[in-house]
Amino acid sequence: MTEGVIDERTTDASHGRGDRRGLLVCLLAGLLAALLAGHRAIPNVHGFGSLVDSATPLLGLGVPPLALAAALRRSRRALAAVLLPAVVWAALYGGAWLPPAAGAGPAAIRVASQNLRSGNPDPAATVAPLAGSGADLIALQEVDEEDRVDAALRGRYPHQATVSTVALWSRWPIRDSAGVDTGLGWTRALRAVVAAPGGDLVVYVVHLGSARAGHTATRDETLTALAATVRDDHAPRLVVLGDLNTAATDRVFVPLTRLLHDAQADAGQGFGFTWPAQLPVTRPDHVLYRGLTPTAAGVLRTPDSDHRAVTAGFRW
Known part of the structure; x- marks a missing residue:
């Protein structure tokens, strides 16, 4: 009976840590999505806003590590949260990788x-x-x-x-x-x-x-x-x-x-x-x-x- 109680508490503690870890991934994913979507709201003090603007396409590199962290923690909530910055990045910059829509034909x-x-x-x-x-x-x-x-x-x-x-x-x-x-x-x-x-x-x-x-x-x-x-x-x-x-x-x-x-x-x-x-x-x-x-x-x-x-x- 005692062993059962200990196992249950251990399991509950483990789930609690997992939830906290998943929560951290969710928080980071939310911050990344907000930065992608609202980078031009950052004040351009001493050119800092311009620097962030210029680096924004590279912020998509943050999505794979977050997805890996969510997978390692087996947190469905975190995995779902990582979709948010992925979708925002794709909406902003995914079109750059599509076949160009400009006019075809030989160049003059x-x-x-x-x-x-x-x-x-x-x-x-x-x-x-x-x-x-x-x-x-x-x-x-x-x-x-x-x-x-x-x-x-x-x-x-x-x-x-x-x-x-x-x-x-x-x-x-x-x-x-x-x-x-x-x-x-x-x-x-x-x-x-x-x-x-x-x-x-x-x-x-x-x-x-x-x-x-x-x-x-x-x-x-x-x-x-x-x-x-x-x-x-x-x-x-x-x-x-x-x-x-x-x-x-x-x-x-x-x-x-x-x-x-x-x-x-x-x-x-x-x-x-x-x-x-x-x-x-x-x-x-x-x-x-x-x-x-x-x-x-x-x-x-x-x-x-x-x-x-x-x-x-x-x-x-």
Whole structure:
């Protein structure tokens, strides 16, 4: 009789611990779901909100450990709770992995953009895959050895526009080009009019201000300035190529997304992360557009840079 009482108490205690453990998983799952759904409600103090926004797609990595913890504790309640952040993440970002809904068919215009990395030991090797991709326009940032890059591209891309450390190489004539002030204190963006076979295409090559944890004010100001410039530009067909130092999920990116479409979101598959090149966890490099129909978008691994390149195809 005594043994039966002891066993019952032991079982009750074990169930109590199991419930508490299951409750912890439920709590963590609820917090993860709330963070995914409400990350933009976090105050953007010293850029913290932007940092969380940019990292939000990676928060889905928290779901498998929580599911495993719930399974190990044999808690149905915890397993059910883990479904909540999984569903929220899928609703927010699952569509990025579906086949793109953008227009199919051959591209009339192919573009590529690459941050070369200042001090790149072999920029010619970095740009070679871009030319090999069949791009008609190649936008580069952090160009500090222009002669070496030009020697690698000039044969296929006879037309060039350069301002400071940003440059555009084109298969087609460039009718006009000028620097663009983004409020950085020195010009690190350009606007060019390319005489493409289907008509004029306005191309911006941009490298916005840097952003680091706790220091995003300069980046934010340059993005606002770029959005204002694009808003005032009435060209019917326009693309923005470059390192914007901003993830598409960042709240400060909204002024641009109100004006332009994102080629990766419309015609790519996956998040298209580009930085750091060895194991990318975010996408500061972008192809934005209006007045065109995207046919494809992707990411290209290149040597000797800390960024991967971004590519896109369009038809008129």
